[in-house]
Amino acid sequence: MNLIHQISRVQAYRILNEAAERAGIAKKIGNIGTHTLRKTFGYRLYEMDIAVDRIMAILGHSSEKDTLKYIGITADEISDAYESIAI
Incomplete structure (x- = not known):
């Protein structure tokens, strides 16, 4: 059985900003939501x-x-x- 779990807006924000950090663009673009x-x-x-x-x-x-x-x-x-x- 496949279960789909939603993430919160805060968790999405964290994921996006961690991805920007890993991509090396966080300082250039700032926070992303x-x-x-x-x-x-x-x-x-x-x-x-x-x-x-x-x-x-x-x-x-x-x-x-x-x-x-x-x-x-x-x-x-x-x-x-x-x-x-x-x-």
């Missing part, structure tokens, strides 16, 4: 050109503006992206 993974997941979707409205739905946000802010996309980055399009 499950919320960091969630934001990174959203950002990576954005980098893969997934539509913001879909990312918004996946993350359960109520507005595209909140989603962009949440994943760290600034107004300057959005403006730069539009300006980079050659017509």
